[in-house]
Amino acid sequence: MANFLVWVVWVLAAFACLASALAVVSFRNPFYSALSLIANLGSLAVLFLLLSGEFVAAGQVLVYGGAVMVMFLFVIAYLGDRSEESPWSGGPSWLAVGAVLAGGAILAEVIVVVGLSTGNLLSKPQHIERSFGSPASIGTLFLTDHLLAFEVTSIVLLVAAVGGVVLGAHARRIDPLEHPHPERADARA
Amino acid sequence: MTAATWTCLLLPLASVIVITIGGTHISRRAAGVISTVTTFGSFAAACVCLGILLSEPSYDRAHTTTSWTWLSAGQYHFGLSLLTDQLSVMMMLIVSGVGGLIVLYSLGYMHGENEERRYFAYMSLFVFSMLLLVQGANLLLLLAGWGMVGLSSYLLIGFYQERPSAIAAAKKAFVMNAIGDATFALALFLLVQQTGTLNYSTVFALAPHHGAAANLIALGLLGGAVAKSAQIPLHTWLPDAMEGPTPVSALIHAATMVTAGVYLIVRCFPLFEHAYFVQDLAAGLGAATLLMAGLIALVQVDIKRVIAYSTMSQIGYMFVAAGLGAYANAMFHLMTHAFFKALLFLAAGLVIHAVAGEQDIHKLRGVGKLMPRTRAAFLIGSLALVGIFPFAGFFSKDEILASALASGWYGHILYVVGMIGAFLTGLYTFRLFFIVFTGEPSAFAREHYHAHRGQEGPFSMLIVVFVLAVLSTISGWIQWEPMWGLVSKWLDPVAPPLVVPTSRDDWLSSAVALVMAISGAAVAWAIYSAKRLEAPKPWAVLEHKFYWDEIYDVVFYRSSDLLARSLGALVERPLINGSLAALGVGVSTGARELGRAQTGLVRSYALALAGGLAVLLVVFVAVK
Amino acid sequence: MHGPEIQWYVALAALLFTVGALGVMLRRSPLIILLSVEIMLNSANLLLIAFSRLHAREDGQIFAISVMAVAAAEVVVGLGMIVALGRRNVELDVDKLRTLRG
Numbered sequence: 001m002a003n004f005l006v007w008v009v010w011v012l013a014a015f016a017c018l019a020s021a022l023a024v025v026s027f028r029n030p031f032y033s034a035l036s037l038i039a040n041l042g043s044l045a046v047l048f049l050l051l052s053g054e055f056v057a058a059g060q061v062l063v064y065g066g067a068v069m070v071m072f073l074f075v076i077a078y079l080g081d082r083s084e085e086s087p088w089s090g091g092p093s094w095l096a097v098g099a100v101l102a103g104g105a106i107l108a109e110v111i112v113v114v115g116l117s118t119g120n121l122l123s124k125p126q127h128i129e130r131s132f133g134s135p136a137s138i139g140t141l142f143l144t145d146h147l148l149a150f151e152v153t154s155i156v157l158l159v160a161a162v163g164g165v166v167l168g169a170h171a172r173r174i175d176p177l178e179h180p181h182p183e184r185a186d187a188r189a
Numbered sequence: 190m191t192a193a194t195w196t197c198l199l200l201p202l203a204s205v206i207v208i209t210i211g212g213t214h215i216s217r218r219a220a221g222v223i224s225t226v227t228t229f230g231s232f233a234a235a236c237v238c239l240g241i242l243l244s245e246p247s248y249d250r251a252h253t254t255t256s257w258t259w260l261s262a263g264q265y266h267f268g269l270s271l272l273t274d275q276l277s278v279m280m281m282l283i284v285s286g287v288g289g290l291i292v293l294y295s296l297g298y299m300h301g302e303n304e305e306r307r308y309f310a311y312m313s314l315f316v317f318s319m320l321l322l323v324q325g326a327n328l329l330l331l332l333a334g335w336g337m338v339g340l341s342s343y344l345l346i347g348f349y350q351e352r353p354s355a356i357a358a359a360k361k362a363f364v365m366n367a368i369g370d371a372t373f374a375l376a377l378f379l380l381v382q383q384t385g386t387l388n389y390s391t392v393f394a395l396a397p398h399h400g401a402a403a404n405l406i407a408l409g410l411l412g413g414a415v416a417k418s419a420q421i422p423l424h425t426w427l428p429d430a431m432e433g434p435t436p437v438s439a440l441i442h443a444a445t446m447v448t449a450g451v452y453l454i455v456r457c458f459p460l461f462e463h464a465y466f467v468q469d470l471a472a473g474l475g476a477a478t479l480l481m482a483g484l485i486a487l488v489q490v491d492i493k494r495v496i497a498y499s500t501m502s503q504i505g506y507m508f509v510a511a512g513l514g515a516y517a518n519a520m521f522h523l524m525t526h527a528f529f530k531a532l533l534f535l536a537a538g539l540v541i542h543a544v545a546g547e548q549d550i551h552k553l554r555g556v557g558k559l560m561p562r563t564r565a566a567f568l569i570g571s572l573a574l575v576g577i578f579p580f581a582g583f584f585s586k587d588e589i590l591a592s593a594l595a596s597g598w599y600g601h602i603l604y605v606v607g608m609i610g611a612f613l614t615g616l617y618t619f620r621l622f623f624i625v626f627t628g629e630p631s632a633f634a635r636e637h638y639h640a641h642r643g644q645e646g647p648f649s650m651l652i653v654v655f656v657l658a659v660l661s662t663i664s665g666w667i668q669w670e671p672m673w674g675l676v677s678k679w680l681d682p683v684a685p686p687l688v689v690p691t692s693r694d695d696w697l698s699s700a701v702a703l704v705m706a707i708s709g710a711a712v713a714w715a716i717y718s719a720k721r722l723e724a725p726k727p728w729a730v731l732e733h734k735f736y737w738d739e740i741y742d743v744v745f746y747r748s749s750d751l752l753a754r755s756l757g758a759l760v761e762r763p764l765i766n767g768s769l770a771a772l773g774v775g776v777s778t779g780a781r782e783l784g785r786a787q788t789g790l791v792r793s794y795a796l797a798l799a800g801g802l803a804v805l806l807v808v809f810v811a812v813k
Numbered sequence: 814m815h816g817p818e819i820q821w822y823v824a825l826a827a828l829l830f831t832v833g834a835l836g837v838m839l840r841r842s843p844l845i846i847l848l849s850v851e852i853m854l855n856s857a858n859l860l861l862i863a864f865s866r867l868h869a870r871e872d873g874q875i876f877a878i879s880v881m882a883v884a885a886a887e888v889v890v891g892l893g894m895i896v897a898l899g900r901r902n903v904e905l906d907v908d909k910l911r912t913l914r915g
Contacts, residue, residue, distance in 0.1 A: 003816060007817065014825050018832070022832060024845070026856045028842040033844070034848065044855055048859075051863055053874050056878060079905075084842055088840075090908050095793060099835060099838035105803040106827070106831055107831040111823070115717075128869045133871065157886055160887070163889065163893065164892075168896060493911070790911060793839075795837045
């Protein structure tokens with residue numbers, strides 16, 4: 001019974017995940033794409049829970065869905081309506097063909113290859129404790145085995161914040177695209 | 190002995206170095222004096238060597254002195270060794286003695302010329318090189334001296350650098366000598382392969398006795414000798430070499446360098462005796478040259494060219510002797526020839542110097558009346574050259590003819606050629622004498638003659654001519670076989686003579702030779718002096734020197750020019766230039782095509798990434 | 814473990830990745846491209862968590878958290894650029910933004 005329930009939840013979550021991913025890629029309005037991505041993140045969080053990754057699931061919803069996607073939505077709102085008329089067209093013809101081929105190749109390879117070569121390795125998940133994936137154990141690992149990753153990640157975030165400020169602040173200065181010859185404009189006026 | 194040998198060799202080298210480094214800090218006169226003194230110093234050292242050798246028994250007269258091992262490669266070792274034996278001492282004396290006299294003469298002749306110091310440096314270089322050649326104890330040093338002598342000759346022929354004809358003549362001499370050097374070197378390679386060394390004694394003992402190797406070795410050596418001594422077919426450079434100053438012609442192209450070939454054959458006679466064909470070839474080439482040169486000399490109008498062809502002819506005699514095996518006889522003729530040929534050149538030089546550098550015999554007609562002492566000297570030289578008793582040439586030339594007579598049917602042919610040559614020698618020599626030195630002076634001579642302080646030339650020139658005249662008169666007497674044979678006895682252990690004319694047949698042949706020579710002189714007198722006979726018109730083939738130069742031009746120069754031009758058009762321009770140009774074009778085309786991947790389109794870059802990922806996945810899995 | 818085995822998660826992650834890759838290659842708006850990149854990152858995260866469960870080691874989850882942090886940083890910078898472009902009224906079309914070429 002438990003197994004059956006898990007299967008049902010899995011199928012629903014997987015379906016939602018794929019559908020929302022396709023939606024992200026297909027909408028013309030970027031606002032709708034961003035909302036679909038939030039749905040994608042949610043379904044992925046459910047899948048994480050199925051895999052006993054409670055902390056990661058919570059983090060996914062809070063950080064990814066709550067912070068990153070909100071930022072996305074803010075920016076899309078700020079930029080205004082940027083819907084595209086024909087989202088899938090444009091560019092040289094070989095691009096579309098090549099993209100489909102490459103994507104299909106990657107898909108086939110991953111499934112076939114991973115299936116072929118790791119057939120027997122994948123069939124026996126190990127036994128886990130109750131505390132597997134709990135915040136306590138994740139936190140312990142972060143502060144002992146993977147301390148360096150922890151610290152470096154914080155630096156990466158700092159640099160990104162600085163970069164964001166810099167990128168955002170520049171636009172206030174001289175803008176050569178809008179005012180090509182400011183002196184001459186003054187002289188004529 | 191060691192000290193004397195090394196002194197003899199190194200004094201001229203010291204002179205070269207001092208004059209070169211001194212440059213303009215030493216006066217011109219000083220350069221000349223340094224050169225002269227060192228050359229006479231070498232002569233003194235050579236005399237010391239002679240004295241020491243004389244005090245030793247005749248079988249024990251070969252001394253080798255080595256300073257250090259010069260070249261050491263695997264099992265081959267070549268030392269910087271000098272050999273002092275009878276043959277080398279004879280050559281040392283001739284080279285340094287006649288060389289010293291000629292350098293002394295140059296003090297007067299070259300006085301006031303441009304770049305006198307350079308001249309004396311080159312002369313000392315030449316003396317050093319020639320001494321190295323004759324004193325070396327192995328063939329490698331001989332080759333070194335051989336090459337340096339060729340270099341000095343090139344430098345001295347082209348001494349008057351402003352004259353294009355002089356430069357061309359110098360190049361011609363050097364190139365023809367280089368051909369001889371190449372065959373010489375090939376022979377040395379074979380020798381090293383066969384015997385593993387180049388020391389005279391070892392090589393002569395171990396050389397192959399018959400077969401292809403022996404013949405090739407001898408042929409290679411003969412090639413070198415022929416080039417250096419201006420025999421057919423490598424003779425065309427010698428007349429052109431008269432572009433150099435007269436003392437140079439006297440020293441290098443009469444007395445010493447051109448006789449280096451004869452020295453080589455005599456020194457290496459064991460190698461030649463293993464190859465009969467090559468010996469006969471040497472004698473044959475000598476005979477052909479002596480005849481051809483004698484004929485050409487009949488029509489020359491430049492005073493120095495006549496004497497040059499005469500040199501070629503006399504060396505032909507020496508080659509005949511060496512080819513027949515009469516080594517000491519050849520060396521004897523070499524010695525007397527050095528004296529009287531140098532005398533002839535230097536006397537001609539007195540004339541040239543006094544008459545503003547003119548060399549055309551018709552313009553110089555009758556200058557003998559203005560310069561009687563020179564005329565006397567030239568007469569002595571001519572008599573010696575033609576072989577009139579009691580002058581030097583008689584003794585030496587006779588021995589050669591007698592050797593020819595004693596050498597079978599081939600020798601008889603050579604004998605006849607030699608007789609004809611004697612007639613021709615008389616004819617052209619006295620033609621020259623009668624035209625230039627007898628009769629009334631021409632207008633040109635009278636107008637341009639200027640005496641040097643009342644004398645016919647500077648003292649340094651006159652004294653040398655005098656000494657050489659004396660030597661030309663008496664030097665033949667040291668080898669008069671019925672009484673004594675100093676030269677052949679001296680050289681016997683090293684270079685044996687073939688025959689000594691003692692029998693009645695030999696006396697007869699001497700008489701016939703004398704008659705031929707005198708009749709040649711008589712004909713010349715009849716045509717040119719007494720004007721009893723009409724001078725015949727010169728044949729075109731003689732005037733063009735048997736067309737040798739023209740043939741060489743077509744066969745060698747034009748064909749290689751054609752080859753070079755066609756290779757340039759067919760190979761170099763399309764293939765080499767073309768391939769380089771194509772390389773450039775290919776690189777730029779390839780770069781342009783590759784550049785088309787830089788589209789600026791982000792999506793195409795993403796496609797490239799995805800495609801690469803797809804490929805890499807397969808690769809990773811396949812490798813695992 | 815109940816439910817599907819690891820192969821299913823691997824297949825799902827592969828599909829997600831392919832969808833994201835197609836989105837990057839075939840859409841012209843930089844916003845959508847950035848969102849597609851997020852999809853790809855998430856598919857990688859899914860794989861990491863799945864294998865972490867398989868081997869019963871939490872290191873995979875640690876890795877996934879780091880990936881999340883880096884993705885956030887990347888989004889910050891990407892959006893900053895898009896905002897800068899948008900302020901200048903440049904058309905947000907990657908086919909037109911071509912001046913960075915060799």
